[in-house]
Amino acid sequence: MISRNTKFPHLLAPGKIGNLELKNRVVMGPTETLYATSDGEITDKIIDYYVERARGGCGLITVHSAQGATKIDKIDPYPGSIRVDDNMYVPMMAELTEAIHRAGAKCTINISAGGGAQSLGFPYDKGSQGVYSETRVAPGTLPSRFVGAPVRPLTVDEIHTMVDCFGWSCFNAKRAGFDAVTIHAIGGYLISEFLTPWFNNRTDEYGGSLENRYRLLxxxxxxVQAKCGRDFPIIVRWSVDEFLGEAGRQVEDSKIMAQWMERDGVAALDCEAAVFESVEWMIPSIYQPKATLAYLAKEIKNVVSIPVFAQGRIFDPEVAEEVLASGQADFVSLSRAWIAEPNWVRKIEQGDEEGLRRCINCNYCIGKRVFAQMPLRCTFNPIAGRESRFPKGNVGKADVKKNVAIIGAGPAGLEAAYIAAQRGHNVDIYEKSGRLCGGQLAAASSSPCKDILQHIPDFFSVQLDRMPNVTVHLNSPITAENAAAVKADTVLICTGAEPLLPGIPGIEKAVVANDVLLHRAEVKGHVVICGGGQVGVETALELIERGCSVSIIDMLPDVILKEELMTRIVMMKKLGAANARILCNKKICRITDEGVETEPVDGGEKEFVKADAVIAAFGTKPVNRLAALFEDRAEVMVIGDAKAPDTITAAIHDGFFAALDI
Incomplete structure (x- = not known):
């Protein structure tokens, strides 16, 4: 029997959108998955992905962007996105809606007229890549600064045809069993391009004034109302503020549009933000406040009487409850939170907030996967996108029960322990420090805005404590002297990495970045940071907060090149605002008590950069010396950073698949 959690009365209260009754106020926002067929048809993979979230208690699931007018906008916004603009797509859509309904949720689908100037994919005509290209369509002649591709304006006849196609696409969705449709009017895609002067420079009835720019919507x-009936709920997902200043649409104009949409019979407004040129506000990063866009929903709620959705870093139930309780919105729309934790509502209903696998806001799912035209994955939840293989999260039982020793309680070791225990093995974890994730992740999570990374050890601490076949040994370093006491059939070496200190003259004078982040070493004044990777730049931002000025030196053409897009934009803006000096294409010649001597990587004049302190952030190297102690008496696997320094994502996924192999 599920008990309702009285700590979240607003979040778990029933709600209504038009005539659609919902069991709670939690919406799963749309996130592109790239799980569709090459022709845009719904797959079992998509169905299984959404069904897991429906089972997890979601009130309303918004199926991700579905293309509704592909004969007008002939370029797929993403390769392999869903299509709904033909009868042939209805049967699999019906399979999806029936499965979601059986699992206890209602559903809408985010229908798009196309990507317009911002399309990131290729023509729907397969095999055209490298043969010919389609010119992107747009409201006017203004291209996307983000995509940089040429555009042509749609004719009035094309607009009329697109409107009719869109209406039939929504009818297809209704016929397939969707409880509502969502109009995709956000982010600088085609419909939203008509709404903003950033893209719309037309001079006819579809451009110019605010009313003309609203005409298409x-x-x-x-x-849609003519084809689906006025009682069929329409939700509009749109950008309230494009964060482009006067060059785009701002909040006051959006308030007027919101009233027009209510007048036109829209049932609810899903309040988003930005276009691709301000993408850091469309998909907020770890450096932006929690519930960072909720105030925009409140601005709209103040001028309409229909429900509004808030979103933007609302990952935690406590934050979601506050957004609703304070009257900022009627519903909360979560996207990334549902990717990480498919049982988000169910665990809250059961009072198990501590058992939530909370999103760590790394943006790997979108910034590193979808934007790279790769299927959706999650750093923290390796099963996301693999629900068909692991239904209900079931990883199966091993054929032979084994004793498994895991050396190192970092992300790789903890995930391996969690999965191995579920598969029936007896697991002992040996960690030399007094805490879980006491190595690289401890340093990475030390800054206030990055304490969200503590969700990783917090989750595993709770889950492993509930498993009778897992024993965690803290303050238990494994050495050559005591390794023989470890009795195991399989040993996983998860000892992580340590700072890399190259043989540069004077390297002993540098302070290691992790020591600064963990407050084991204090620096003041002007600080030179040697290395512009993630650790180096995070150290720079932390020191800026502490009142230091910084210079960053790196051999590459720019800094944090491996960081995902949205986070990188915010980090670079913070460096710029602090007047941080960035010296790229430079190598370090020597370090002295007065600073650092550099020279261009391709030769040239040397430069001495004065500093009150020098920090070494050259990266890391694997620590796997213990493997040799077990190779003659157990199956040994070296995983995570101990195998090759990489990301938290790589470590967790390494642990997941290693445990499946035991």
């Missing part, structure tokens, strides 16, 4: 709403 008005006609889309009318057409």
């Amino acid at each position: 008005h006609e889309l709403i009318e057409n």
Whole structure:
């Protein structure tokens, strides 16, 4: 029997959108998955992905972007996105809606007229890549600064045809069993391009004034109502503020549009933000406040009487409850939180907030996967996107029960222990420090904005404590002297990495970045950071907060090149605002008590950069010396950073698949 959690009365209260009754106020926002067929048809993979979230208690699931007018906008916004603009797509859509309903949730689908100037994919005509290209369509002649591809303006006849196609696509969705449709009017895609002067420089009835720029959306709403009935709920997902200043659409104009949409019969407004040129606000990063866009929902709620959705870093139930309780919104829309934790509502209902696998906001799912035209994955939840292989999260039982020793309680070791224990093995974890994730992740999570990374050890601490076949040994370093006491059939070496200190003259004068982040070493004044990777730049930002000025030196053409897009944009803006000096294409010649001598990587004049302190952030090297102690008496696997220094994502996924192999 599920008990309702009285700590979240607003979050778990029933709600209503038009005539659609919902069991709670939690919406799963749309996130592209790239799980569709090459022709845009729903797959079992998509169905299984959404069904897991429906089982997890979601009130309303928004199926991700579905293309509704592909004969007008002939370029797929992403390669392999869903299509709904033909009868042939209805049967698999019906399979999806029936499965979601059986699992206890209601569903809408985010229908798009196309990507317009911002399309990131290729023509729907397969095999055209490298043969010919389609010119992107747009409201006017203004291209996307983000995509940089040429555009042509849609004719009035094309707009009318697109409106009709869109209406039939929504009818297909209704016929397939969706409880509502969501109009995709956000982010600088085609519909939203008509709404903003950033893209729309037309001089006819579809451009110029605010009312003319709204005309397309008005006609889309009318057409959907004509084909689906006025009682069929329409939700509009749109950008309230494009964060482009006067060059884009701002909050006051959006308030007027919100009232027009209510007048036109829209049932609810899903309040988002930004276009691709301000993408860091569309998909907020770890450096932005929690519930960072909720105030935009409140601005709209103040001028309409229909429900509004808030979103933007609302990962935690405590934050979601506060957004609703304070009257900022009627519903909360979570996207990344559902990727990480498919049982988000169910665990809250059961009072198990501590058992949530909370999103760590690394943006790997979108910034590193979808934007790279790769299927959706999650750093913290390796099963995301693999639900068909692991239904209900079931990883199966091993054929032979084994004793497994895991040396090192970092992300790789903890995930391996969690999965190995579920598969029936007896697991002992040996950690030399007094805490879980006491190595690289401890340093990475030390800054206030990055304490969200503590969700990793917090989750595993709770889950492993509930497993009778797992024993965690803290303050238990394994050495040559005591290794023989470890009795195991399989040993996983998860000892991570240590700072790399190259043989540069004077390297002993540098302070290691991790020591600064962990407050084991204090620096003041002007600080030179040797290394512009993630650790180096995070150290720079931390020192800026502490009142230091910084210079960053790196051999590459730029800094944090491996960071995902949205986070990198915010980090670079913070460096710029602090007037941080960035010296790229430079190598370090020597370090002295007065600073650092550098020279260009391709030769040239040397430069001496004065500093009150020098920090070494050259990266890391694997620590796997213990493997040799077990190779003659157990199966040994070296995983995570101990195998090759990489990301938290790589470590967790390494642990997951290693445990499956035991």
